[in-house]
Amino acid sequence: MLWLLFFLVSAIHAELCQPGAENAFKVRLSIRTALGDKAYAWDTNEEYLFKAMVAFSMRKVPNREATEISHVLLCNVTQRVSFWFVVTDPSKNHTLPAVEVQSAIRMNKNRINNAFFLNDQTLEFLKIPSTLAPPMDPSVPIWIIIFGVIFCIVIVAIALLILSGIWQRRRKNKEPSEVDDAEDKCENMITIENGIPSDPLDMKGGHINDAFMTEDERLTPL
Amino acid sequence: MEKARPLWANSLQFVFACISYAVGLGNVWRFPYLCQMYGGGSFLVPYIIMLIVEGMPLLYLELAVGQRMRQGSIGAWRTISPYLSGVGVASVVVSFFLSMYYNVINAWAFWYLFHSFQDPLPWSVCPLNGNHTGYDEECEKASSTQYFWYRKTLNISPSLQENGGVQWEPALCLLLAWLVVYLCILRGTESTGKVVYFTASLPYCVLIIYLIRGLTLHGATNGLMYMFTPKGSSALSLLAFQIEQLANPKAWINAATQIFFSLGLGFGSLIAFASYNEPSNNCQKHAIIVSLINSFTSIFASIVTFSIYGFKATFNYENCLKKVSLLLTNTFDLEDGFLTASNLEQVKGYLASAYPSKYSEMFPQIKNCSLESELDTAVQGTGLAFIVYTEAIKNMEVSQLWSVLYFFMLLMLGIGSMLGNTAAILTPLTDSKIISSHLPKEAISGLVCLVNCAIGMVFTMEAGNYWFDIFNDYAATLSLLLIVLVETIAVCYVYGLRRFESDLKAMTGRAVSWYWKVMWAGVSPLLIVSLFVFYLSDYILMGTLKYQAWDASQGQLVTKDYPAYALGVIGLLVASSTMCIPLAALGTFVQRRLKRGDADPVA
Numbered sequence: 001m002l003w004l005l006f007f008l009v010s011a012i013h014a015e016l017c018q019p020g021a022e023n024a025f026k027v028r029l030s031i032r033t034a035l036g037d038k039a040y041a042w043d044t045n046e047e048y049l050f051k052a053m054v055a056f057s058m059r060k061v062p063n064r065e066a067t068e069i070s071h072v073l074l075c076n077v078t079q080r081v082s083f084w085f086v087v088t089d090p091s092k093n094h095t096l097p098a099v100e101v102q103s104a105i106r107m108n109k110n111r112i113n114n115a116f117f118l119n120d121q122t123l124e125f126l127k128i129p130s131t132l133a134p135p136m137d138p139s140v141p142i143w144i145i146i147f148g149v150i151f152c153i154v155i156v157a158i159a160l161l162i163l164s165g166i167w168q169r170r171r172k173n174k175e176p177s178e179v180d181d182a183e184d185k186c187e188n189m190i191t192i193e194n195g196i197p198s199d200p201l202d203m204k205g206g207h208i209n210d211a212f213m214t215e216d217e218r219l220t221p222l
Numbered sequence: 223m224e225k226a227r228p229l230w231a232n233s234l235q236f237v238f239a240c241i242s243y244a245v246g247l248g249n250v251w252r253f254p255y256l257c258q259m260y261g262g263g264s265f266l267v268p269y270i271i272m273l274i275v276e277g278m279p280l281l282y283l284e285l286a287v288g289q290r291m292r293q294g295s296i297g298a299w300r301t302i303s304p305y306l307s308g309v310g311v312a313s314v315v316v317s318f319f320l321s322m323y324y325n326v327i328n329a330w331a332f333w334y335l336f337h338s339f340q341d342p343l344p345w346s347v348c349p350l351n352g353n354h355t356g357y358d359e360e361c362e363k364a365s366s367t368q369y370f371w372y373r374k375t376l377n378i379s380p381s382l383q384e385n386g387g388v389q390w391e392p393a394l395c396l397l398l399a400w401l402v403v404y405l406c407i408l409r410g411t412e413s414t415g416k417v418v419y420f421t422a423s424l425p426y427c428v429l430i431i432y433l434i435r436g437l438t439l440h441g442a443t444n445g446l447m448y449m450f451t452p453k454g455s456s457a458l459s460l461l462a463f464q465i466e467q468l469a470n471p472k473a474w475i476n477a478a479t480q481i482f483f484s485l486g487l488g489f490g491s492l493i494a495f496a497s498y499n500e501p502s503n504n505c506q507k508h509a510i511i512v513s514l515i516n517s518f519t520s521i522f523a524s525i526v527t528f529s530i531y532g533f534k535a536t537f538n539y540e541n542c543l544k545k546v547s548l549l550l551t552n553t554f555d556l557e558d559g560f561l562t563a564s565n566l567e568q569v570k571g572y573l574a575s576a577y578p579s580k581y582s583e584m585f586p587q588i589k590n591c592s593l594e595s596e597l598d599t600a601v602q603g604t605g606l607a608f609i610v611y612t613e614a615i616k617n618m619e620v621s622q623l624w625s626v627l628y629f630f631m632l633l634m635l636g637i638g639s640m641l642g643n644t645a646a647i648l649t650p651l652t653d654s655k656i657i658s659s660h661l662p663k664e665a666i667s668g669l670v671c672l673v674n675c676a677i678g679m680v681f682t683m684e685a686g687n688y689w690f691d692i693f694n695d696y697a698a699t700l701s702l703l704l705i706v707l708v709e710t711i712a713v714c715y716v717y718g719l720r721r722f723e724s725d726l727k728a729m730t731g732r733a734v735s736w737y738w739k740v741m742w743a744g745v746s747p748l749l750i751v752s753l754f755v756f757y758l759s760d761y762i763l764m765g766t767l768k769y770q771a772w773d774a775s776q777g778q779l780v781t782k783d784y785p786a787y788a789l790g791v792i793g794l795l796v797a798s799s800t801m802c803i804p805l806a807a808l809g810t811f812v813q814r815r816l817k818r819g820d821a822d823p824v825a
Contacts, residue, residue, distance in 0.1 A: 032558045079556065080551065080552075080557060080558060129355045129356070130355075142337075143333075143336035143339070143340075144336075146336045147394065147395070147398065151401070154398065154401045154402055154405055155401065161408050162664055165408075165662075165664055
C-alpha cells in the first residue's frame with residue numbers, strides 16, 4: 001500500500017516537473033567557470049539550498065507567503081550542472097504560473113546569486129532575462145570636465161602670448177619715434193647722450209630705463 | 223631698415239622640426255599595413271631602395287632650395303623662374319587642403335584622450351538597450367570598439383548624401399585642436415622651435431614603452447611571426463613567397479609612394495622650415511638624418527603594431543574557442559570545464575557521431591575559430607588607430623594608462639605634422655610685403671586657423687567621415703606628384719643644375735657629390751613620372767570611384783558609389799592645385815607681354 005502511494009506521489013511529481021513542462025524553468029550553473037579551483041561539488045545539499053532560495057523568493061510575493069521548500073520540485077539534474085524546477089501550490093496538484101515565478105526570481109536574483117557565489121552569467125535561468133546593471137552615469141560627463149580644463153589653459157596661454165607680443169611691439173614702436181622727435185626739435189629740453197634720449201624726469205610709466213641701450217640698437221643696421 | 227628674417231635658435235630645432243613634421247600618423251598606420259600586404263620582411267627591400275634612390279635626393283633638394291632662397295614656397299619658386307611661381311601657389315593650396323582635414327584627426331585623438339579617464343573604458347562595454355535586458359543591437363552586431371567609433375564618435379550616417387547636422391562634441395574637440403595649433407605657431411619660429419622639442423621626442427618615449435609592453439603581451443610573438451611570414455607555412459615556401467613579392471610591381475610602387483608621402487615632399491613645409499636656417503647650415507647631413515629617422519620610425523612602429531596585432535588576434539581566437547566550448551557544453555549538457563582548447567576537435571568529432579541530429583541542428587552556429595583569419599584582418603588608416611588599437615588596449619591591464627599614453631602619442635604626431643602644414647601656408651603669407659605690412663603675424667596665423675576651423679566643421683557632420691576620406695585619398699596624391707616633378711625639372715633644367723650646384727657650394731662651403739646630381743637630373747624625375755602614370759591609369763581603369771559606408775543595421779562596412787557631386791568635388795580638389803602651375807605661368811607671360819608692349823613706344 002505504502003509503495004503504491006509512494007509511486008503515485010512520485011508519478012504526480014514526475015508529471016509536474018518535466019523538461020519543457022508548463023511553468024517549468026531550466027537552470028544552468030557554471031560553477032567551475034566561476035570559481036576555478038575553489039569550485040564546490042553539486043550534491044543534494046546544494047539542491048536543498050536552491051529549493052530554499054526559490055521558496056524564499058516566492059514567499060516575498062503577496063498571496064504566496066505559505067510556500068514551503070517541499071513545494072519546489074527539481075528534476076533532470078545533469079552533469080553540466082543543469083536541471084528543471086517547478087513550484088507547486090500547497091495542494092501539490094498544480095504548478096504556480098510562470099509569470100509569478102519569473103517576477104519573484106527576478107526581484108531576488110542578487111540574493112540567489114550570492115548564496116551560490118555565482119553571478120548572472122554563471123547562474124542562468126533560461127527564459128528569465130536578468131536586468132543588466134546600467135553603467136554609472138555621472139551628471140556631468142567626465143570628458144567635458146577635462147576638456148574644460150585644457151580649453152581654459154590653452155586660452156589663457158594664447159592670451160598671455162598675444163598680450164606680451166603687443167606689449168613688446170608697443171615698446172619697440174615708442175623708442176624710434178622718441179628718437180625722431182628729439183632729433184627734429186633742437187630747442188628740446190631733453191638732452192641726448194649717444195643718440196638715446198635721456199630724460200630722468202620723464203614720468204611715462206616709469207618702467208622703461210632709457211639709459212640702457214635697446215636690443216635693436218646694439219647692432220648697427222646695414 | 224629691413225627686419226631680419228627669424229631664425230631657428232640652433233640647428234637642432236630645425237632637425238627636430240623636420241622630424242616632427244615627417245614622422246606623422248602615416249608611419250604608425252600606413253606602413254604596418256603595407257608591410258603586411260606585401261610580404262612582411264620582404265617589403266623592406268623595395269622600401270630601403272626607394273629611400274636611397276627617391277627619398278633622400280628629393281628631401282635634400284627641397285631643403286637646399288628653401289635654405290638658398292630664404293623664402294617660403296611662393297617666393298622661392300618665383301626666384302627660380304617667374305613663370306614657375308605657380309608651383310609655390312599649388313603647394314600652398316595643397317597644404318591648405320591638408321590642414322583643413324588633418325586637424326580633424328587631432329580632434330578625434332582629443333576625444334578619445336578625454337574619454338580615457340573613465341573606468342571601464344567607454345569602448346570596452348556596449349551600452350544597454352531600451353528595456354535594460356540586453357545590449358544595444360548595433361553594438362552586438364559590430365563590436366564595442368567599432369560601435370564607439372562609428373556611433374559615439376562620428377555618429378556616422380548611412381551614406382554620403384545624408385548630411386546630418388554638425389555634431390557639437392567633435393566640433394568642440396576640433397575647436398580645441400585648432401586653438402592648440404594656434405598656440406604653437408603664434409610666435410613663428412620662436413614658439414614652434416620650442417614646441418618641436420616635445421612633438422619630436424615624446425612619441426619615441428611612448429613607442430619604446432609600448433614596445434616593451436607589447437613584446438611582453440600574451441600572443442605577441444604570433445603577430446611578429448606573422449609580420450615576417452605572412453600566409454607562409456614552411457621555411458621553403460616562405461622564401462619563395464618573399465622572392466615572389468619582390469617581383470610584384472605593386473610592392474615597388476607602394477614602397478615608392480609611401481616614401482614620397484611619408485617625407486611630406488611638395489607641400490612647401492620643408493622649404494618653409496629650411497628658409498629659417500642659417501645659410502651655412504649643412505642641409506645635406508640633415509636631409510640624410512631626417513629621412514633615415516623617418517624610415518627607422520616606420521619600421522619601429524610596425525614592430526609595435528604587429529605585437530599588438532598578435533595580442534589582439536590571440537585574445538579574440540581564445541575568446542572564440544571559449545564561445546564554441548560554451549555552446550557545445552550547453553547544448554549537450556556536458557560537464558562544465560570539460561572542454562578545453564586541446565580536446566575541442568576530438569569532442570566535436572565524437573558528438574557529431576554520437577548525436578548526429580542534434581549536432582547538425584546547432585552546427586550553423588559554430589564558428590570556425592582560426593588564428594590565421596584573426597591576424598589576416600589588414601587594416602590601415604583611422605580604422606587601425608581608433609578601432610584595432612583600442613580593442614587591444616581595452617584588454618590590457620591598467621587600460622586607462624595605456625590608452626592615455628597612446629592617444630597622447632597620436633596627438634604629438636598629429637600636431638607635429640600640423641606645425642609643418644601651417645608653416646607651409648604662413649611662411650609665404652608673412653613673406654609677402656602687402657599682407658605683412660597690414661597685419662601682424664599673430665593676426666595672420668589667427669585668420670588662417672579660423673578659416674580652417676570653420677571649413678573643418680564640415681568634417682564633424684554626420685557624413686563628415688566620408689568627406690574626410692575623399693580629402694584623404696584625393697586632395698594631395700596626384701597634385702603632389704606633379705608638383706615635385708615640376709620642382710625637380712625646374713631646379714635641374716630651368717634654373718640650371720650647374721648654377722644650383724655652385725650656389726650650394728658658395729652657401730655651405732661643400733661641393734655637391736655626383737650621386738645627388740645624377741638622382742636629381744635623371745632617376746628621381748623618371749620615378750615620379752612612372753608613379754604618376756601608374757596612378758592615372760589606376761583611376762581611369764577603376765571606373766566609378768567607390769567608398770565604404772557604415773551600415774548600422776548590419777554592423778559592418780558596405781561599398782557604395784560616389785554621387786555625381788562628390789565626383790565633382792574630387793575633380794575640383796585635384797584641378798584647383800594642379801591648374802595653378804599653368805595658370806600662373808600664363809599669367810606671368812601675359813603680364814610680361816603687356817609690360818613689353820608698354821615699354822616699346824618708349825624705346
